[in-house]
Amino acid sequence: MAWLRLVRWNNLFIVMLTQLLVWCCVLLPLHAWTDTPFLLGPLHFALVCTSTILIAAAGYIINDYFDIKIDAINRPQKAILDRVIDRRQAIIAHSVLNVLALVLAGAVALSAGKWYWLFVQLFSTVLLFFYSSHFKRLYVIGNVVVALLTALTIFTLFIYEPGLWYFVKQPPMLRKGDAELANPIWVLGIYTGFAFVLTWMREIVKDMEDHIGDAAEGCVTMPIKLGLKRTARFIQLISLGAIIPLVIASVKVQGLLGIYTFFVLTLPLTAWVLLLNRRASTQHYHRMSRYLKVIMVSGIGSLIVYYFQANA
Structure with a gap:
């Protein structure tokens, strides 16, 4: 049980769920839209997904080691x-x-004859080590690194699935007879950006929660350098990078996905931003961090709605 808590098993489950839903809800339906062969069958996907989970688990261990x-x-x-x-x-x-x-x-990369794909995992491993040992104690950089690595969870599947590359030069909406489908590159881009912005926000809130211990160890995080109130205002500013696209999607996207986007993502995230500055206590920031994680998981869950609406 101690090892499971050390590697944050619940966060690892979210990583696995994210990649699984991207694979099931976005990648698999594309087989009917192109003759391009796909690499990530069940076995290869399982290997890439497990690799991602193991790197994340190792990252949590080294993070606690330095903390x-x-x-x-x-x-x-x-x-x-x-x-x-x-x-x-x-x-x-x-x-x-x-x-x-x-x-x-490496087994997946070599089977495709693309050994250089392995640099994605090497980059993640090295970046996690230096994040834990150095970057997380620096102003802004640490938060951006974690947000980048979270976004890489989705982007990794783009690297390891050559079948997706066909859609890079295709229009935003694909049409085949009477059927219509949003270009998967745009879909993955939206979810990658959403993951980046919300992770960046949550990492700053966690720094607000931990600012006392961080200050004692000489860290120069945003709450320590700017103060809690100014840091909260900065979070509210960058939150527009998620809220504005969500509002646009709520209006533009028809059907259940548009309703889901507005009521399950846009409204809760807007309320979260407004409540962030209500108190300035460790307990408050801890709750806000947890609430934001719920919104992030809800964002991942929208992939299920996307799948059923796109394949109705």
Whole structure:
């Protein structure tokens, strides 16, 4: 149980769910729209997805390894390393998970004759290490790195699925007889951008929650440099990068997906932004972080609505 908490099993489940829904709801239906062969069948997708999960798990381990002192201040009752799991065991697990991830992704890359695809996993592994050891303590950079890595969860499937490349030069809406389908490149682009912006917002809120321990360890996060109120205003500003496209989608997209986008995503996110500055306490920011995660999961869930509406 301690190991599951260390690797944030619930977050890993969200990573798996994201890639699974993208594969099932966006990639698989494309087989009927092109004669281009697809690489990510069930086996290859499982290998790439497992590789992503293992890299994320290793990232959580190394993050806690470098955050032992900070966690002792911010959340002493929840700290696992040095209390339940030995540091040496954690480093070994981190290394093993990364090696396994590279082997699994490498098997898919080599089967396609594209060994350089493996740089996606190598880049993620190295970036996670330097994020944990250095970047997360820097102003803005750490938050952007995590947002980038989250967006890469979706973008990885674009790299490993050559069948998608056919649609890069296609129009926003595809037509085949009486059937119509949104270009998957646009769909994946929208979800990738949504994941980036909301993750960036949530990472800043987590810094607001942890600012006391971060300050004690010499971190220069946004809440420490700008203060809590100015940081909250910055979050409200960048939230427009998600809210404005959602409002447009709510109006432009017809049917159940438009209704879902407005009532399940647009309204809750707008309410979240308005409530963010209501209090300035650790408990408040912790709740706001959790609420934002719920909105993010709801965004992922919209892929199911997209699938049934597109294939009705």
